[in-house]
Amino acid sequence: MSDNSNSNNNNSIDHTKNVLVEKHISYVVNLDNKKEEDFEYWVTEHLRMNGMYWGLTSLYILKALDKMDRDVIINWVLSCQKSNGGFSGNVSHDEHLLSTLSAVQILMQLDALDRLDQDLVAKYVLSLQQEDGSFFGDKWGEVDTRFTYCAVSCLSLMGKLDLLDNNRIEKIADFINRCKNFDAGYGCIPGAESHAGQTFTCVGALAIINRLDLIDRDQLGWWLCERQLPNGGLNGRPEKTSDVCYSWWVVSALSVIDRLHWIDNEKLRNYILKCQDNETGGIADKPGNVPDVFHTFFGLCGFSLMSYFDMEEIDPTYALGTKTLLKYNIKLPWNKKL
Amino acid sequence: MHGVLKVKTTEEKARELKVKELLKIKEYKEVVSKFQEHKSVGVLDQIGLDISKTVLEWNPEYYTVWNYRRDIFNHFDNTLEKEKVQELLTKEMKFIEECIQRFTKSYWVWFHRKWVSVRLEKCDWARELKLCYKLLDLDLRNFHCWSYRRFVEERSGMPMEKEFGYTTEKIEQNFSNYSAWHQRSSLIPQMYPQPEQLFEKLKEEFEWVRNAVFTEPKDQSCWIYHKWLVGTIKKIPNCNYKDVLLSEVDEINGLIEIEPDCKWPIYTLLTLKMELGVQDKSELQELVDKLKTIDRERINYYLSLEKQWQ
Ligand SMILES: [Zn+2]
Numbered sequence: 001m002s003d004n005s006n007s008n009n010n011n012s013i014d015h016t017k018n019v020l021v022e023k024h025i026s027y028v029v030n031l032d033n034k035k036e037e038d039f040e041y042w043v044t045e046h047l048r049m050n051g052m053y054w055g056l057t058s059l060y061i062l063k064a065l066d067k068m069d070r071d072v073i074i075n076w077v078l079s080c081q082k083s084n085g086g087f088s089g090n091v092s093h094d095e096h097l098l099s100t101l102s103a104v105q106i107l108m109q110l111d112a113l114d115r116l117d118q119d120l121v122a123k124y125v126l127s128l129q130q131e132d133g134s135f136f137g138d139k140w141g142e143v144d145t146r147f148t149y150c151a152v153s154c155l156s157l158m159g160k161l162d163l164l165d166n167n168r169i170e171k172i173a174d175f176i177n178r179c180k181n182f183d184a185g186y187g188c189i190p191g192a193e194s195h196a197g198q199t200f201t202c203v204g205a206l207a208i209i210n211r212l213d214l215i216d217r218d219q220l221g222w223w224l225c226e227r228q229l230p231n232g233g234l235n236g237r238p239e240k241t242s243d244v245c246y247s248w249w250v251v252s253a254l255s256v257i258d259r260l261h262w263i264d265n266e267k268l269r270n271y272i273l274k275c276q277d278n279e280t281g282g283i284a285d286k287p288g289n290v291p292d293v294f295h296t297f298f299g300l301c302g303f304s305l306m307s308y309f310d311m312e313e314i315d316p317t318y319a320l321g322t323k324t325l326l327k328y329n330i331k332l333p334w335n336k337k338l
Numbered sequence: 339m340h341g342v343l344k345v346k347t348t349e350e351k352a353r354e355l356k357v358k359e360l361l362k363i364k365e366y367k368e369v370v371s372k373f374q375e376h377k378s379v380g381v382l383d384q385i386g387l388d389i390s391k392t393v394l395e396w397n398p399e400y401y402t403v404w405n406y407r408r409d410i411f412n413h414f415d416n417t418l419e420k421e422k423v424q425e426l427l428t429k430e431m432k433f434i435e436e437c438i439q440r441f442t443k444s445y446w447v448w449f450h451r452k453w454v455s456v457r458l459e460k461c462d463w464a465r466e467l468k469l470c471y472k473l474l475d476l477d478l479r480n481f482h483c484w485s486y487r488r489f490v491e492e493r494s495g496m497p498m499e500k501e502f503g504y505t506t507e508k509i510e511q512n513f514s515n516y517s518a519w520h521q522r523s524s525l526i527p528q529m530y531p532q533p534e535q536l537f538e539k540l541k542e543e544f545e546w547v548r549n550a551v552f553t554e555p556k557d558q559s560c561w562i563y564h565k566w567l568v569g570t571i572k573k574i575p576n577c578n579y580k581d582v583l584l585s586e587v588d589e590i591n592g593l594i595e596i597e598p599d600c601k602w603p604i605y606t607l608l609t610l611k612m613e614l615g616v617q618d619k620s621e622l623q624e625l626v627d628k629l630k631t632i633d634r635e636r637i638n639y640y641l642s643l644e645k646q647w648q
Pocket of ligand 1: 244295
């Protein structure tokens with residue numbers, strides 16, 4: 001559908017039918033300008049590395065990566081690396097696997113991985129692996145399948161997955177398997193309830209270590225496609241409400257196991273469109289809510305994975321541009337287009 | 339950000355809000371810079387605990403501050419009397435409790451509680467369990483709290499039967515409490531390791547879940563649990579599970595008569611019949627055709643399902 005009836009006024013583009021490309025670009029580019037007057041900006045300072053990754057990858061999907069100051073970003077990212085190799089969420093914060101993966105992803109997206117002491121990063125990641133195959137998020141010892149994903153993704157992106165010998169890979173697979181539940185979904189730790197976000201991290205990690213054979217695709221695909229609600233949106237667990245971020249967690253997992261067609265893509269597309277903010281740009285968790293960079297990124301990922309609106313293709317496992325990954329010779333066996 | 343509604347305000351109101359927001363930022367930044375200053379000196383002391391506490395009262399997601407507090411406690415372990423450290427850790431549990439009640443979904447806060455609790459010589463696990471009861475009454479699906487609950491049970495050696503009773507209670511209060519169904523599914527195989535016992539228990543569960551599916555046939559929680567029961571009972575060696583499934587077929591047929599357009603009994607009946615290997619494939623086809631019309635979003639799933647017999 002086009003909007004030729006009112007093509008002069010940018011504000012009157014019908015956001016329920018069109019993706020507001022220009023507005024989303026300006027939303028992301030101007031995120032930092034809000035800092036003087038937005039309390040939220042300050043209480044999320046510790047998340048800046050993730051935020052940078054979400055913003056930058058949003059621009060990549062929108063084919064507007066050139067709108068960011070590459071050198072400034074690279075220098076800032078590098079300034080967040082600690083002497084042990086890990087990256088912190090922001091300059092004066094502590095290192096963590098969550099921000100370490102984001103840092104590697106950003107540098108890769110900006111074609112600057114060579115600026116990084118990759119051996120040191122790998123050493124940090126490996127230092128967090130436990131006997132049972134799980135990973136700590138940092139030296140303090142929280143265990144979660146999110147960290148497993150961060151660890152294997154990070155190593156794989158740097159071409160260092162072979163630092164994990166077969167025995168260790170087996171243990172990682174075993175730990176993930178122990179997090180699998182009665183409904184075929186995955187939780188944070190063994191015994192924890194299935195959650196679509198966690199399911200993405202487990203499916204992604206298994207894809208990276210080449211152990212997708214451990215997944216019953218039909219069982220898991222069914223549980224995931226049951227996340228779609230009558231309004232077209234997806235939830236993360238049974239009997240919860242829809243939220244745009246599951247356009248990434250659910251859709252990416254479905255893509256990896258080749259069951260994306262099991263949900264109604266068009267209905268989901270329409271739901272994400274409705275969550276766009278027609279004034280400021282950006283995408284919110286639900287229609288009518290305040291947008292943020294996290295949901296903007298995940299909403300755009302949804303469009304990209306479902307091949308709508310001619311967006312740049314994002315990879316469902318690594319959450320990075322397919323072209324970027326191919327440039328680094330990373331294998332993407334789950335990508336049927338290749 | 340989750341669940342923040344965008345509201346239209348008058349210009350005047352917006353200006354007012356902005357002044358408030360700026361003031362909040364100023365105060366917060368002062369608190370943070372005070373903390374950072376103290377931290378940069380590198381002294382791990384009581385003042386550090388006090389200053390960092392203020393930051394966390396504003397923002398419990400500031401994970402570096404929790405790390406700093408743990409550094410202080412570790413340092414105290416080597417420098418203070420044991421009783422004094424225990425006293426401080428007890429105080430910390432109180433502080434975390436306040437934080438948790440205000441910010442019930444912060445990974446960092448829940449982790450810190452675990453970290454402190456195992457350092458207490460005598461953690462009052464009964465009290466911890468009470469906290470879980472309270473928070474799960476307020477938000478029955480809080481998975482952080484469920485996780486903490488399992489941690490407390492493990493540490494305190496709570497009998498599984500008691501926890502099983504809790505899931506019964508929670509489910510009877512609200513059939514949509516999927517978290518409780520999940521918990522039940524992980525308890526049963528542990529409680530009944532013997533095949534014969536497990537078989538008998540699962541038979542009981544089929545009876546029990548029936549009440550839920552007849553009361554709330556549109557609720558997927560109980561149906562997913564039902565599916566799990568089917569998948570589990572058929573794996574028990576040398577048991578007559580087919581009889582159990584056949585009686586389920588009868589029951590669900592009864593439900594379909596009352597609720598002819600509800601997808602869940604139809605879907606369950608279909609999977610039961612597939613499991614039982616019905617000879618007449620038109621029985622299956624009729625059911626899947628119905629599903630294709632009443633559950634359009636998942637039509638491709640049903641199309642792939644029917645390939646199994648076509
Ligand atoms: Zn969300």
